[in-house]
Amino acid sequence: MRVIDLSADFRLDHETYAEWYGEHPFPEMLPAVYGLTELFRDEIAAAQLVANPGCYPTAALLALTPLRRFGLSDVIIDAKSGATGAGKTPSAGTHFCAIDSDIIAYGVNSHRHYPEIAAGLGTAGAAPTLTFVPHLMPLRRGIEETIYVRTQKLPSPDELQAAFAEQYAQDRFVELSEAPPEIKHVRHTNFCRIFATIDKRAGRIIVISVIDNLMKGASGQALQNMNVMFGLPEQQGLV
Amino acid sequence: MRVIDLSADFRLDHETYAEWYGEHPFPEMLPAVYGLTELFRDEIAAAQLVANPGCYPTAALLALTPLRRFGLSDVIIDAKSGATGAGKTPSAGTHFCAIDSDIIAYGVNSHRHYPEIAAGLGTAGAAPTLTFVPHLMPLRRGIEETIYVRTQKLPSPDELQAAFAEQYAQDRFVELSEAPPEIKHVRHTNFCRIFATIDKRAGRIIVISVIDNLMKGASGQALQNMNVMFGLPEQQGLV
Amino acid sequence: MRVIDLSADFRLDHETYAEWYGEHPFPEMLPAVYGLTELFRDEIAAAQLVANPGCYPTAALLALTPLRRFGLSDVIIDAKSGATGAGKTPSAGTHFCAIDSDIIAYGVNSHRHYPEIAAGLGTAGAAPTLTFVPHLMPLRRGIEETIYVRTQKLPSPDELQAAFAEQYAQDRFVELSEAPPEIKHVRHTNFCRIFATIDKRAGRIIVISVIDNLMKGASGQALQNMNVMFGLPEQQGLV
C-alpha cells in the first residue's frame, strides 16, 4: 500500500519534529518523501509514503527555489490565507464576525509551517535567516505570499526571469506572471502563479506567489502526486 | 429598580409565550411594556419593566404600523440579517466559510420573532395573515426587510406617503426615504429608514425598512428607552 | 446557422418588447424559442434561434412551473443576486464600497426581467398577480429567490412534493432539496436547487430557488441548449 499523507505528521526530520510537536511515535519513518511535486518528482514516483506539503510551504518553496542559485541570505515571507486555512472547527476566531472586514496576523514567530519552510530552504549550503508571518484574510479559498529576499549575488532582471523560466520549464502547474498575480487567477485550480521583480533601491528581490490552498496547497497536489506515483499523466483529473 | 430587558423573556403574553417557549416561571409578569419607543412612548415613560423588542420585529413593526389605518389583510416579511444576528456562539453555521458569499433562509415558518411580530400587528381588529422568512447575509451589522402588504383599502400614493409622514412626524429616529434605503445609511446609528411604494400591477404595497440590528434593534433602542424612562432628551448619547 | 442568443433581444413577444424597450427592428422574429431547457426541450431541439433566459427568470420559472397545476393566483418573488448580475461596467453602484456589507433593493416595479417572468407564467389560463423585487448582495456569483405563492387550490405537503418530483423527474440539472438551499450548493455548476414548503398559517406556498447566475443563469444553460440542439448528451461539458 502506498500512502499520500495530508497531515503534518511525516514532513519533518525527527529532531525538528520533536522540537515543534514533541516525540514522534514512529521516528524511523521520518521524514517521508516531501510531496512538492515540482521539486521531488522522481522521489515521489518511487515513494511508499509521501508527505503532502502544507499550504504555506507550497507557495513559499515554489517561489524561493529558483533563487537558491543566487545564494539565499535573508528571507521574509508575508503570507495571507483565506479562512479555509484556519480549519473547520468553529471557534471565536473563525466566526464570521471575527474574520469579515479584517486582516489578522497570527502565529508570529511560532507557526508550525516555519520549520517546514526552513527545512525546504536550508538543506544545501548555509541556511538563510527566515521570518514567516501568516495573516488571516476575509475570504475563503486562497493564499497570497509576498516574499522579500536578499541573495549573496543580486541577479540582473534577465537573470532573475531566466532562473524562474528554467526551473519550471517542464512544470504544467507553475505559471510565471509579469504582474502581481491574484488569487482569482488560480482559485479552484492546481496552479501556482509567481511574479518576481528586483527592488533596485533596496537591493533585494520581491516574489509574489498565489495558490488555492485547497488545491495546490492540499488535495490538488495530492492528486498530482498520485498521478506521478502511478505513472499517469500528471494533470489527469486536474485543472 | 426599573429594568429594560433585552431578552425575549417578557415580550409575549402568557399564552403565546407558552406556545413557543414552554411555561414561563413568572406568568404574572407577562407581557411587560413593549419597548418600541415610537409606538409606546407614554407606557415606557411610566414602566417598571420594559421588554426591549427583537431586531426583526423592530424593523417590521415600524414599517407596518402606518399601514394599519388601511386595514392590513396580508403581510409577507422577507428579512435579511447580518451575522451578528446569529449570535456569538461559534458553530458550523456561524463559521466564516458558511456565511461568506451566500444568503441562507432559516427558521422558515418557525422563527421565534414570528409571534412577536404577529402580536404587534394583531391587537386591534382582524389580524392579517402573516409570513416571515429570515435570511442570513454575508455582512456583520444590519437588517433589511422587504415587506409585501395587502390592505383592505389600497391607498393612493399620496395617502401612502401621508400615512408614514403623520405617523413619524415627531420621531427623530425614523426617517422616510424616497428610494430603497441601504444598511450603510443607518449602520452604527439608532435610525430606522423606511421606503414605501405602491405596486399598482399587483395591487399591493411594498415597504423596505433598514436598521442596525445592534443599535435600533438592540442596545441603541434600550438607551432610547432609558432616556424616555428618565425624562432625558430621547436622543441623548445616540446618533 | 443556428443561434443561441444570450441577450434579452428575442425573449418577449412583439407587443411586450415594445412596451419595455421600444420598437424592435425585426418584430417578425419575436419571440424566439425560449431557452429554458427543462420547459421547452423539444422546441429547443428544433429551433433555429433560441433566446437564452435571463438569470432571474430562470430561477423563478423553474420554481413556479410545478405550481401551475394548482392554479397560480398571486406570486411575489424576492430575489437576491450577486454583483456579477450588475454587469461589468464600472459605476458608482458597482464600486466595492457600494456593495460590500449591504443589500440593496433596485428596480422595484420596473426591472426588465418582470415581463419575462410574467410571460413565462401567464401563457395559460388567468395570469397571477406578480410582484418582483430584486436585490444586490455582497457576493459575486449566485442568485437566491424566496418566492411567496397563493394558488387557487392549496396542495397538501405530499401533493406539493409530488408536483416538483414529477415535473423534474427527468431533469438532471434541477435538484429538489428538503431544506432551504444555499448558493454554495450550486456555485460553478449548472444546477438549480429548489425547496418548497407550505406555510399553513398564511395558507400559501414558499419556494426557495438558487442558481449560479453565470451558469444555469447564462452560459451554462446556453451550453445545455447547444447540447440539446445538436443531439448531444445534455450534460456534456457541464457539471
Added chain:
Amino acid sequence: MRVIDLSADFRLDHETYAEWYGEHPFPEMLPAVYGLTELFRDEIAAAQLVANPGCYPTAALLALTPLRRFGLSDVIIDAKSGATGAGKTPSAGTHFCAIDSDIIAYGVNSHRHYPEIAAGLGTAGAAPTLTFVPHLMPLRRGIEETIYVRTQKLPSPDELQAAFAEQYAQDRFVELSEAPPEIKHVRHTNFCRIFATIDKRAGRIIVISVIDNLMKGASGQALQNMNVMFGLPEQQGLV
C-alpha cells in the same frame, strides 16, 4: 487663513516632489509642516500650512519612529489597505468583483507614498534601505502594515517595549498592544494601535500597525491637527 491640506501636494521637498510628480507650481512652499501630530505637534501648532500625511505613511511612521534610536538599517513595509484607499472613481479595479475574495499587490516599487515614508525615516543619519509593497484587500476601511526591521543594534525585548512606551507616553491616539492588533480595534476611530516583537531567529524586529485610513489616515488626523492649531483639546470631536 490657516490651511490643513489633505492632498499630497505639499508633503515632499521640492526635489523629491519633482522626481515623483513633476515640477511643482509653488516650489517655495515645499515642504509644508508635516501633519503627523505625534511627531510634529509643536510645528503644527504654529503652522500656516499643514500637509496632512498619507494613510500608509501615517501607520508606517508611527510604527517606525520609536526604532530610530536603535539605528534603522533595513525596513520592509508589507501594507494592506481596504478599498476606500483605492479612491472613489469607478474603474475595473474597484469593481466589487475585482476586489472581493482576493488580495492584490499593486504599485510594487512605484507607489507615491514611498518617498513620503522615506522622507519621514531618513532625515537624520544614514537612511535605511526601504521596501514598500501595498496590497488591496476585500474590505472598506482600514490599513494593516506588517513591518520587518533590521537595526544597527538589536534591542532586548524590554528595550523594545520601553522605546514605544516612552515615545507615545503622552499620545492619546497611539495605543500599544501585546498581540497583533486588528483593524476592528480602531475602525471608526482616530487611533493607531501598534504591536512590536523581536524575531530572535532572524535577528530583526517585527512591528504591526493598524489605523482606519479615513480617520487617523485622513480626516480624523486633520481634525486632530486643527485642534492642535487652535489650542483645543487634541481629542475634541474625536473618538
